[in-house]
Amino acid sequence: xxxxxxxxxxxxxxxxxxxxxxxxxxxxxxxxxxxxxxxxxxxxxxxxxxxxxxxxxxxxxxxxxxxxxxxxxxxxxxxxxxxxxxxxxxxxxxxxxxxxxxxxxxxxxxxxxxxxxxxxxxxxxxxxxxxxxxxxxxxxxxxxxxxxxxxxxxxxxxxxxxxxxxxxxxxxxxxxxxxxxxxxxxxxxxxxxxxxxxxxxxxxxxxxxxxxxxxxxxxxxxxxxxxxxxxxxxxxxxxxxxxxxxxxxxxxxxxxxxxxxxxxxxxxxxxxxxxxxxxxxxxxxxxxxxxxxxxxxxxxx
Amino acid sequence: xxxxxxxxxxxxxxxxxxxxxxxxxxxxxxxxxxxxxxxxxxxxxxxxxxxxxxxxxxxxxxxxxxxxxxxxxxxxxxxxxxxxxxxxxxxxxxxxxxxxxxxxxxxxxxxxxxxxxxxxxxxxxxxxxxxxxxxxxxxxxxxxxxxxxxxxxxxxxxxxxxxxxxxxxxxxxxxxxxxxxxxxxxxxxxxxxxxxxxxxxxxxxxxxxxxxxxxxxxxxxxxxxxxxxxxxxxxxxxxxxxxxxxxxxxxxxxxxxxxxxxxxxxxxxxxxxxxxxxxxxxxxxxxxxxxxxxxxxxxxxxxxxxxxxxxxxxxxxxxxxxxxxxxxxxxxxxxxxxxxxxxxxxxxxxxxxxxxxxxxxxxxxxxxxxxxxxxxxxxxxxxxxxxxxxxxxxxxxxxxxxxxxxxxxxxxxxxxxxxxxxxxxxxxxxxxxxxxxxxxxxxxxxxxxxxxxxxxxxxxxxxxxxxxxxxxxxxxxxxxxxxxxxxxxxxxxxxxxxxxxxxxxxxx
Numbered sequence: 027x028x029x030x031x032x033x034x035x036x037x038x039x040x041x042x043x044x045x046x047x048x049x050x051x052x053x054x055x056x057x058x059x060x061x062x063x064x065x066x067x068x069x070x071x072x073x074x075x076x077x078x079x080x081x082x083x084x085x086x087x088x089x090x091x092x093x094x095x096x097x098x099x100x101x102x103x104x105x106x107x108x109x110x111x112x113x114x115x116x117x118x119x120x121x122x123x124x125x126x127x128x129x130x131x132x133x134x135x136x137x138x139x140x141x142x143x144x145x146x147x148x149x150x151x152x153x154x155x156x157x158x159x160x161x162x163x164x165x166x167x168x169x170x171x172x173x174x175x176x177x178x179x180x181x182x183x184x185x186x187x188x189x190x191x192x193x194x195x196x197x198x199x200x201x202x203x204x205x206x207x208x209x210x211x212x213x214x215x216x217x218x219x220x221x222x223x224x225x226x227x228x229x230x231x232x233x234x235x236x237x238x239x240x241x242x243x244x245x246x247x248x249x250x251x252x253x254x255x256x257x258x259x260x261x262x263x264x265x266x267x268x269x270x271x272x273x274x275x276x277x278x279x280x281x282x283x284x285x286x287x288x289x290x291x292x293x294x295x296x297x298x299x300x301x302x303x304x305x306x307x308x309x310x311x312x313x314x315x316x317x318x319x320x321x322x323x324x325x326x327x
Numbered sequence: 328x329x330x331x332x333x334x335x336x337x338x339x340x341x342x343x344x345x346x347x348x349x350x351x352x353x354x355x356x357x358x359x360x361x362x363x364x365x366x367x368x369x370x371x372x373x374x375x376x377x378x379x380x381x382x383x384x385x386x387x388x389x390x391x392x393x394x395x396x397x398x399x400x401x402x403x404x405x406x407x408x409x410x411x412x413x414x415x416x417x418x419x420x421x422x423x424x425x426x427x428x429x430x431x432x433x434x435x436x437x438x439x440x441x442x443x444x445x446x447x448x449x450x451x452x453x454x455x456x457x458x459x460x461x462x463x464x465x466x467x468x469x470x471x472x473x474x475x476x477x478x479x480x481x482x483x484x485x486x487x488x489x490x491x492x493x494x495x496x497x498x499x500x501x502x503x504x505x506x507x508x509x510x511x512x513x514x515x516x517x518x519x520x521x522x523x524x525x526x527x528x529x530x531x532x533x534x535x536x537x538x539x540x541x542x543x544x545x546x547x548x549x550x551x552x553x554x555x556x557x558x559x560x561x562x563x564x565x566x567x568x569x570x571x572x573x574x575x576x577x578x579x580x581x582x583x584x585x586x587x588x589x590x591x592x593x594x595x596x597x598x599x600x601x602x603x604x605x606x607x608x609x610x611x612x613x614x615x616x617x618x619x620x621x622x623x624x625x626x627x628x629x630x631x632x633x634x635x636x637x638x639x640x641x642x643x644x645x646x647x648x649x650x651x652x653x654x655x656x657x658x659x660x661x662x663x664x665x666x667x668x669x670x671x672x673x674x675x676x677x678x679x680x681x682x683x684x685x686x687x688x689x690x691x692x693x694x695x696x697x698x699x700x701x702x703x704x705x706x707x708x709x710x711x712x713x714x715x716x717x718x719x720x721x722x723x724x725x726x727x728x729x730x731x732x733x734x735x736x737x738x739x740x741x742x743x744x745x746x747x748x749x750x751x752x753x754x755x756x757x758x759x760x761x762x763x764x765x766x767x768x769x770x771x772x773x774x775x776x777x778x779x780x781x782x783x784x785x786x787x788x789x790x791x792x793x794x795x796x797x798x799x800x801x802x803x804x805x806x807x808x809x810x811x812x813x814x815x816x817x818x819x820x821x822x823x824x825x826x827x828x829x830x831x832x833x834x835x
Contacts, residue, residue, distance in 0.1 A: 158611030
């Protein structure tokens with residue numbers, strides 16, 4: 027049961043996090059905002075619709091959403107949640123997790139190029155650019171954690187971080203969290219990298235790539251995006267909340283609380299700053315690489 | 328290689344290849360003479376560790392590195408591979424550059440226990456070859472030239488594995504050594520499979536469209552469905568994506584580096600961490616490059632009449648590709664068994680006992696089996712999702728329409744994104760390393776008539792190192808023209824003078 031818990035939580039609560047972010051932004055802006063369940067309602071609405079496909083597209087276009095969602099589900103099976111071990115755990119699973127995200131991206135990008143639209147290709151081009159730079163930051167951050175904990179698998183790596191680890195290596199863990207938050211914002215297309223609410227196709231990254239998807243395909247894409255946000259968020263939360271009690275309710279509650287807190291923080295970041303110019307995003311991601319590099323320098327004993 | 332000898336570029340590429348392989352061979356002759364002198368025999372089984380091992384390593388690295396295409400000795404490769412007919416390119420890229428890796432490994436076995444700095448050097452070469460190779464590939468407009476630069480990148484990945492293995496061996500960490508060498512050796516095989524596949528399919532594209540200019544193609548998946556499918560499998564495999572074979576070997580190299588990074592001291596872990604970050608960057612850039620190659624060539628709408636009229640090639644031209652693609656999938660799904668099969672080979676290379684190696688490899692095989700299992704589960708989930716979608720859409724309105732164009736009435740295929748525009752953010756970010764030349768005629772006035780942009784990315788190493796150096800050598804030798812002028816009378820005079828001098832010397 028407890029090893030199924032992380033997967034079930036991810037599948038059930040991922041869209042909720044987006045609801046919390048949207049509500050936070052509304053509250054900060056002085057609005058009432060949409061109900062917290064709006065992302066679920068959107069998914070149900072999309073699942074009940076028909077679909078329109080572009081004449082230009084091939085089977086790649088229909089494969090994109092399917093592979094994207096399947097990769098995220100598999101990745102969710104590799105990631106622990108709070109104190110709960112992942113469904114599958116083996117040496118090097120962190121590499122597989124990162125490459126499952128890459129697989130999803132590969133097919134999303136191809137599906138975008140399949141439409142022959144310049145808008146979508148533009149988004150695809152930005153997506154591959156920024157992810158190529160986010161990847162080293164993510165890997166160096168994970169390497170810093172691996173060196174700190176001496177473990178090569180996500181479950182022991184993330185669940186053995188304890189208050190005493192923080193006492194030993196607070197600066198390194200703090201820097202790692204900093205780097206991972208930048209990766210989290212960039213990979214999930216949030217401000218300051220991408221603005222999910224913008225109305226101009228020319229300025230988007232993720233949203234413009236999926237412009238031509240509709241109905242159930244779009245529902246799968248939205249759900250996969252929510253899962254990706256949950257996965258990258260769960261890594262940050264596992265580092266930031268090191269207390270474990272062996273009590274199912276307490277540990278589960280703490281982890282869920284952490285995810286909600288991360289969602290609120292994301293909402294506040296989105297409310298308090300504008301999107302960066304695309305050229306600056308590169309610099310932000312290089313800053314993330316530098317942060318995780320510094321974290322590594324600090325864990326060298 | 329120079330089948331199409333009527334083309335100036337092909338002849339030039341042939342010359343470059345000839346010179347490069349002779350330079351490589353020159354170093355190898357020195358290597359074998361040194362080895363032979365130290366051991367008193369030229370038999371391979373008499374070669375053993377000798378005092379000047381480091382010198383021998385450097386000479387072997389230069390000689391075999393030229394064959395393999397390590398940066399900066401790679402300059403012949405992007406000239407020679409695209410110039411050859413595609414099936415020859417496939418063999419050159421898949422097999423012949425690997426002889427360099429094979430030779431280097433054999434010499435390292437002769438030389439015995441490695442020095443730590445050999446590992447550092449191999450990691451450094453791997454990083455430069457990997458990153459420079461994939462960046463130059465991103466900037467190319469010619470499909471086969473792009474693939475050729477990816478060979479440089481993959482040789483870099485192999486060198487990273489060799490470096491991690493060497494450092495592990497030196498540091499007394501058998502796990503790092505065994506997994507690093509196993510990853511490098513498996514990547515040799517994997518690269519042969521997917522790069523052979525990609526060159527063969529590039530040949531199909533050339534056969535059908537008479538063009539390899541990526542920006543002149545487009546929409547080929549609809550016209551050449553079988554070629555497109557196998558190119559896609561090759562592209563995903565070379566980008567190191569699970570569940571295909573490229574991921575298995577890169578996973579092993581990652582695993583070796585992570586193990587090294589966790590267990591080595593502060594200084595020792597630096598090359599391991601550089602390998603991890605380098606592989607991550609290379610992986611991201613390779614995915615960018617192959618989404619570009621597949622997306623612009625096979626997806627969207629055809630950009631020219633040639634691409635429009637493309638037809639699928641005959642069965643004989645796609646069957647070899649299907650066989651290679653099956654190899655990519657099988658190694659991906661049976662990774663654990665393949666890794667276990669490599670035990671004798673790895674034991675030979677590392678000099679560790681067969682039992683240690685097979686124990687370590689079977690431990691690793693546990694991880695690899697999980698990777699393959701996840702890949703299998705992924706395929707099942709994706710199939711179920713596709714079925715679910717088909718059931719959900721049955722009986723609902725499903726229609727086709729034009730791609731969303733923001734209300735613009737007549738978008739033409741020429742307005743699509745091109746390979747150059749797709750890669751531009753990355754080529755700009757790394758512009759310092761690429762030295763791309765651009766000729767820009769910007770649109771002017773209210774009714775612009777002419778506007779043009781052309782970019783060319785020549786090999787910076789060729790341009791700024793080899794070209795000036797070789798020109799200087801050429802100028803130096805041209806001074807010999809003073810004595811060799813092509814006049815028979817002059818040569819007879821040389822003979823007479825020589826004879827006279829010899830006669831005088833004999834008399835004196």
